[in-house]
Amino acid sequence: MKPPDPFSALAARGVQFKVLAQIFPVLRHEVVGPLSNASLAAAMLRQTPDGANAEALQQRCQRLAGDLTGMLEESVGIVRELDQWLTDSGAIAFADDLFHECRKLLFSHLLLSRHSVRWPKDIAPAELPQFSSRYLVLTWLLCLLPLLPTDAELVLDTSEPGVWRARFPEGPAPAAAQPPAFDPREVELLAAAAGWRLERQAGCWSLHLPATSPTSELPT
Incomplete structure (x- = not known):
């Protein structure tokens, strides 16, 4: 890469x-x-x-x-x-462990919002660089949630090898007092830096995993 x-x-x-x-x-x-x-x-x-x-x-x-x-x-x-x-040690994370950690980290955030996430039960096995993948998945979700209609549910589908999908109902997003913390271009930036690819479609944002499992090349 x-x-x-x-x-x-x-x-x-x-x-x-x-x-x-x-x-x-x-x-x-x-x-x-x-x-x-x-x-x-x-x-x-x-x-x-x-x-x-x-x-x-x-x-x-x-x-x-x-x-x-x-x-x-x-x-x-x-x-x-x-x-x-803070530092990429080259650690590798399994996909199911990655989602388990992200679920724990976003629990308080979801409690304070009017959105919910249906976390995946069937996760296709994958070994990924922990440092870059963890940041990318969190940015992906934190960017998507404020864009959803009020009380909408974000459904994650990770059953297919090589791609993770976030599906959501289309509709007007709630009026926010401040701009969203994250921009879709920032998700694309992290994805490109780590060898992933973000595909945005109506009602579905897909993260395409790297063809191989490269280590993160972001500076530390």
């Missing part, structure tokens, strides 16, 4: 940062959650239950210490994974 020119690569990087700003509250919660639980476990360690004998107290402390260690290790792992949003 031909590397993108420097201007396109820089523009693609800007789109990725816009996506990161949209999902950052979810990523922050994933880090803070285990730390909050660890703080609670530490507070419980400092308390001595009334009437507890030495053996029971020791078992309790060992159990809480184990829980505390597990929570801290979980939080450290999540913090380390944040690097994968």
